[in-house]
Amino acid sequence: MMNRTMDPTLEVAVKTAGPAGRPPRPNLRIAVDFDGVLFDHIPYLLRGFRDAHGIDLAAEGLRHWDFFQYRAVRERNLSWNAVKTVLERIDQDPVLHDCDARDPDAADVIASWRAQGHQVSVVTAREPGARATTEAFLARNGIRVDEVVMGARLKTGYDVLVDDAPHNVLMAAADGGLALLMDHPYNRDVPSKRNPLRVRRWREIEPIVAGLALEAAA
Numbered sequence: 001m002m003n004r005t006m007d008p009t010l011e012v013a014v015k016t017a018g019p020a021g022r023p024p025r026p027n028l029r030i031a032v033d034f035d036g037v038l039f040d041h042i043p044y045l046l047r048g049f050r051d052a053h054g055i056d057l058a059a060e061g062l063r064h065w066d067f068f069q070y071r072a073v074r075e076r077n078l079s080w081n082a083v084k085t086v087l088e089r090i091d092q093d094p095v096l097h098d099c100d101a102r103d104p105d106a107a108d109v110i111a112s113w114r115a116q117g118h119q120v121s122v123v124t125a126r127e128p129g130a131r132a133t134t135e136a137f138l139a140r141n142g143i144r145v146d147e148v149v150m151g152a153r154l155k156t157g158y159d160v161l162v163d164d165a166p167h168n169v170l171m172a173a174a175d176g177g178l179a180l181l182m183d184h185p186y187n188r189d190v191p192s193k194r195n196p197l198r199v200r201r202w203r204e205i206e207p208i209v210a211g212l213a214l215e216a217a218a
């Protein structure tokens, strides 16, 4: 059905020409995880488990993604609810979000993607109740995105995913997206040479995405 508010010839022109009549730029859909990628949740995680349950995750090298892989968590017989409570207390505490981004370059890299016409979404498994703290942190750090998706159970369907969770990057890569795995002790067991590809800094991510945009344009 024709959109009555838009001149059809104008619509065609918008779709086929970029600025100054150049061909349209390839728009990538880029998903960026929050915890462990933009926000440094680790000090809070360590303190949360220590204060609530006397558990020192760092003593076991912080080397497991799954909390139930930690000997101390199993020995204390923690329920999933107990683990979830520790996480939600962090996610919803405004004071803990009044801090710098874990990588000061993230805001610039994301701004440059959006200026190039890519669509950037923050996609997090955090519950919707943590939206206010999550968005406050983004605003505080000048990280502007097209949308913030809360409660995400699956992070497939994007051209690029930047994430620290083994299952998320493996599924995104299997789905055909480019998965960039933000390096942490708890994901070193993930094979990561091409896709997923292990990254350590936001400046390192920038040329990788530029390369993908060039490929998409070719």
Ligand SMILES: [Mg+2]
Pocket (backbone or CB within 6 Å): 033, 034, 035, 036, 037, 163, 164, 165
């Ligand atoms: Mg994460």
